[in-house]
Amino acid sequence: MLDGAVGLAQQRAIELLVRYAEALGADRFVDTNNVAGVPGSSSLYVQKYFEQHASASDYEAVFSLYDLDSPDVVSIPHAQANCCHLQGGLDPNHWTEQGMTREALDHQLADEAELNRRGVRVLKTCTPYLAGNVPVKGEHCAWMESSAVVYCNSVIGARTNTEGRESTSAAMLTGKIPDWGFHRDDYRYGTHHIQVETPVESVMDWGMLGYFIGDVVQENIPVVTGRIAQADPLRHKHFGAAAASSGGVEMYHMVGVTPEAGTLEMAFGPRRPVATIKYGPVERRKVYETLNSNGTNPNVDYVMLGCPHASIEQIAAIARLLEGHGIQVPLWLFTSRSVKSIADLQGLTKTIEASGALVMTDTCSAIARAVPKGTRVVALDSAKQVHYLPAIVGIEAWFGTTEDCVNAALSGRWTGELR
Amino acid sequence: MSATTIAGKKIVLRGRKVVGGCAEGEALVTREHISGWGGIDPMTGTIIETRHELRGTSFKDKVLVFPGAKGSSGWSNAFHMTRLSNSAPRAMIFNQMTTKIALGAVVTHAPAVTDLDQDPLTIIATGDWVKVDGDRGVVEVTKKGL
Numbered sequence: 001m002l003d004g005a006v007g008l009a010q011q012r013a014i015e016l017l018v019r020y021a022e023a024l025g026a027d028r029f030v031d032t033n034n035v036a037g038v039p040g041s042s043s044l045y046v047q048k049y050f051e052q053h054a055s056a057s058d059y060e061a062v063f064s065l066y067d068l069d070s071p072d073v074v075s076i077p078h079a080q081a082n083c084c085h086l087q088g089g090l091d092p093n094h095w096t097e098q099g100m101t102r103e104a105l106d107h108q109l110a111d112e113a114e115l116n117r118r119g120v121r122v123l124k125t126c127t128p129y130l131a132g133n134v135p136v137k138g139e140h141c142a143w144m145e146s147s148a149v150v151y152c153n154s155v156i157g158a159r160t161n162t163e164g165r166e167s168t169s170a171a172m173l174t175g176k177i178p179d180w181g182f183h184r185d186d187y188r189y190g191t192h193h194i195q196v197e198t199p200v201e202s203v204m205d206w207g208m209l210g211y212f213i214g215d216v217v218q219e220n221i222p223v224v225t226g227r228i229a230q231a232d233p234l235r236h237k238h239f240g241a242a243a244a245s246s247g248g249v250e251m252y253h254m255v256g257v258t259p260e261a262g263t264l265e266m267a268f269g270p271r272r273p274v275a276t277i278k279y280g281p282v283e284r285r286k287v288y289e290t291l292n293s294n295g296t297n298p299n300v301d302y303v304m305l306g307c308p309h310a311s312i313e314q315i316a317a318i319a320r321l322l323e324g325h326g327i328q329v330p331l332w333l334f335t336s337r338s339v340k341s342i343a344d345l346q347g348l349t350k351t352i353e354a355s356g357a358l359v360m361t362d363t364c365s366a367i368a369r370a371v372p373k374g375t376r377v378v379a380l381d382s383a384k385q386v387h388y389l390p391a392i393v394g395i396e397a398w399f400g401t402t403e404d405c406v407n408a409a410l411s412g413r414w415t416g417e418l419r
Numbered sequence: 420m421s422a423t424t425i426a427g428k429k430i431v432l433r434g435r436k437v438v439g440g441c442a443e444g445e446a447l448v449t450r451e452h453i454s455g456w457g458g459i460d461p462m463t464g465t466i467i468e469t470r471h472e473l474r475g476t477s478f479k480d481k482v483l484v485f486p487g488a489k490g491s492s493g494w495s496n497a498f499h500m501t502r503l504s505n506s507a508p509r510a511m512i513f514n515q516m517t518t519k520i521a522l523g524a525v526v527t528h529a530p531a532v533t534d535l536d537q538d539p540l541t542i543i544a545t546g547d548w549v550k551v552d553g554d555r556g557v558v559e560v561t562k563k564g565l
Contacts, residue, residue, distance in 0.1 A: 019438075020521060020522050022436075023437045023438060023522070023524055023525050023531075024516060024518065024521045025435075025516065045503075046500075046503070049503050069499075069525070143492075144492035144493075145492055146491050149492065161518040162492045162494075162517070162518050162519055163492060163518060163522070164492055164493070164494060164496060164518070164522045164523070164526075165493070165495060165496045165499075166495055166499070166522060166525075166526050167518070178518075180518070181517075218452060218489060219452075219487070219489060219515070219517060244491075245490060247489060248452070248488070248489035248490060248519070294469065366457060387469075388457040388491075390469060391457060391458075391467045391468055392457055392467070
């Protein structure tokens with residue numbers, strides 16, 4: 001591949017992967033046939049940059065010069081490995097509400113046509129595992145999106161590092177990724193023991209525990225034991241997303257729950273825990289206060305749900321809370337196209353939108369940097385979104401249950417508290 | 420080597436190449452990990468993470484000295500963008516290797532080194548003049564005048 005015999009694009013892609021592997025200190029690649037990235041998709045800024053600084057700014061130019069960090073523009077072939085596209089920058093149906101321009105929409109639609117032509121599955125979600133891309137245990141993947149990476153490693157037991165835009169685009173063309181980190185057995189064992197001494201059952205509690213653990217272990221590998229219950233994809237989604245935001249958790253073990261943690265001994269393997277940390281009522285209260293430290297004004301003017309993208313049971317629950325009511329302030333609920341199609345069929349989208357709320361796809365407020373005009377205070381049910389959104393768009397945020405957030409949309413007031 | 424060194428004295432640290440090339444500049448040091456996407460403004464190189472000790476400070480044209488990367492997989496993309504907007508650090512020195520930082524350093528094109536024989540977070544202070552030789556993995560620190 002390095003000599004260009006397979007093709008120029010593959011040569012440029014493997015050149016980038018070699019530089020990346022050298023930086024890591026990896027001396028070989030693994031083969032991968034499951035790539036999740038954002039291949040060749042660009043913001044208008046990136047497109048215009050290459051329009052000014054290079055001879056071309058079309059899809060192939062952005063893919064070459066930006067994704068592959070190539071010195072020249074090369075022809076980009078069909079994907080060589082199974083590849084899906086993660087979240088994008090705007091909702092193709094509700095882009096005007098998001099404050100996007102027709103130019104941005106047209107640019108996104110043009111990028112999508114290029115992706116479809118190359119066999120990339122345009123899932124447009126941060127939760128590919130809820131939208132049809134579920135690898136098997138032990139499968140080598142090349143995924144980006146920190147909340148999907150932690151789910152892939154921990155819940156499924158497949159193997160991926162937190163890849164980036166450039167490495168996933170290169171993997172799409174080569175089917176290779178550096179053999180480093182989570183691809184290797186010895187890297188996957190636990191480092192810290194977290195003992196949960198207060199009941200963690202609700203989605204909000206799973207999210208708060210994840211946020212606590214990420215802050216404590218940073219990018220290490222926690223092993224969780226104790227009073228954690230009702231494990232399901234939804235709870236893991238919120239736990240992992242939170243842990244990957246407050247820290248850089250890419251894998252966790254829950255003893256008796258996750259596939260590489262049948263026992264405590266299995267989870268730690270040859271390692272001894274570097275620390276044992278308790279999570280009790282005091283720690284729980286402290287996380288809640290941390291997540292609410294951005295909120296002072298009880299007058300909420302925006303509610304955002306669906307971070308990471310809502311599952312169908314979350315949409316059903318929100319529809320039940322909104323049914324027969326009208327909202328006072330905008331409520332945007334984000335999900336994947338795939339899950340929304342089920343919600344449409346079940347009449348849930350109609351129920352939600354009858355209240356004045358919107359069901360959106362493809363993106364979220366943080367990724368799109370899009371909130372309703374004039375927003376000063378947002379209500380959120382996601383620790384991850386609380387971590388990012390106030391910093392990205394400069395607003396206050398409240399954190400609570402989905403019900404607290406829906407109540408805020410119905411009344412315009414924040415009344416959530418820790419129960 | 421004690422951290423209490425005489426102003427103007429040169430200290431040499433040795434480690435390994437992450438990205439080649441040579442650059443020098445004023446150090447910006449943080450003991451906190453840096454988040455890429457959502458943690459920095461790629462148009463100005465400013466740290467924006469709400470609870471970060473460097474919030475509001477830009478690393479543009481500095482030699483960035485930090486423990487490592489954290490957060491979103493958009494790390495490489497955010498630092499890649501700082502190169503396009505001319506807001507990238509001149510060089511990077513860090514302790515903890517991750518895929519985020521490895522890829523981010525590669526596409527930022529700034530000389531970068533890691534695995535130094537002494538802890539750069541202890542030896543280097545903000546304002547020191549730092550020369551990074553990425554290919555040789557050598558860092559030369561001139562302490563700021565007192």
